[in-house]
Amino acid sequence: MNLRLLIAIPCLLLSVSALALDLGQAAPEFTLPELNNGNTTHLTTYKNKVIYLDFWASWCAPCRLSFPLLNALHQKLKPQGFTVIAINLDEDKSKAEQFLKEIPIDFTVLRDGSGEWADQYAIESMPTSFIIDQQGRIQYIHHGFARADISDIEQKIAQLLEKKAP
Numbered sequence: 001m002n003l004r005l006l007i008a009i010p011c012l013l014l015s016v017s018a019l020a021l022d023l024g025q026a027a028p029e030f031t032l033p034e035l036n037n038g039n040t041t042h043l044t045t046y047k048n049k050v051i052y053l054d055f056w057a058s059w060c061a062p063c064r065l066s067f068p069l070l071n072a073l074h075q076k077l078k079p080q081g082f083t084v085i086a087i088n089l090d091e092d093k094s095k096a097e098q099f100l101k102e103i104p105i106d107f108t109v110l111r112d113g114s115g116e117w118a119d120q121y122a123i124e125s126m127p128t129s130f131i132i133d134q135q136g137r138i139q140y141i142h143h144g145f146a147r148a149d150i151s152d153i154e155q156k157i158a159q160l161l162e163k164k165a166p
Contacts, residue, residue: 021122023139027053027132028120032110035088035096041110043136046083050160051132052153054086055118058095060126062145064103069150071105073157080161081134087112089123129153133160 021028029043043051052070056063067086074084084107088096091113100109112118121130124143131140131153140156142149 021130021138021141023141025138026136027051027130027138028117030087030110030112030117030120032087032112032117035093035100035109035111041085041108043132046085047136048081048134050077050082050134050157051130052082052084052157053121053130053132054084054127055089055112055121055123055129056086056127057089058099059090063099063127065147066127066145066150067103067105069147071107073150073154074105074107077154077157077161082157082161083107085110087117089113089115089118089126131156131160134163 027043031040031042033039034041052073054066054070056066070084070086074082084105086105086107086109088109088111090096093111093113096109096111121128127143127145129142129145130138131142133139139160140153142153
């Protein structure tokens with residue numbers, strides 16, 4: 001086996017693992033445009049809130065199931081300091097807009113058509129979501145979505161909401 005290959009394989013494995021996000025780690029700070037109006041939004045805008053950060057795409061079947069449930073959760077817990085931020089990964093903005101016409105929601109939807117922030121968050125499946133605490137740290141990572149998931153998600157969010165921001 002070639003010496004360069006022996007060196008390259010461990011380096012590649014280290015670089016891949018460096019991209020993975022761990023629980024307790026600070027959520028990567030993003031700046032993205034809102035889907036509906038293009039206004040720029042930063043993660044720090046939501047400082048001192050518990051955030052459900054959801055990466056999704058219009059072709060994602062579990063996203064069609066999750067959005068109405070997340071919207072209800074957002075409405076229920078918003079007064080306590082909770083918000084949902086959905087980051088759309090469709091290259092074609094019109095596909096995301098059509099999805100939201102069919103499944104209207106009232107939480108923030110941002111656009112990452114180039115996938116830059118999906119890469120920063122190491123997104124490998126749709127949807128992938130992160131629950132971020134009031135200090136901006138990742139407390140839970142969730143891949144996929146099934147109807148039964150919402151009760152576990154709500155429980156984790158409620159626990160974080162009980163801990164007030166310093």
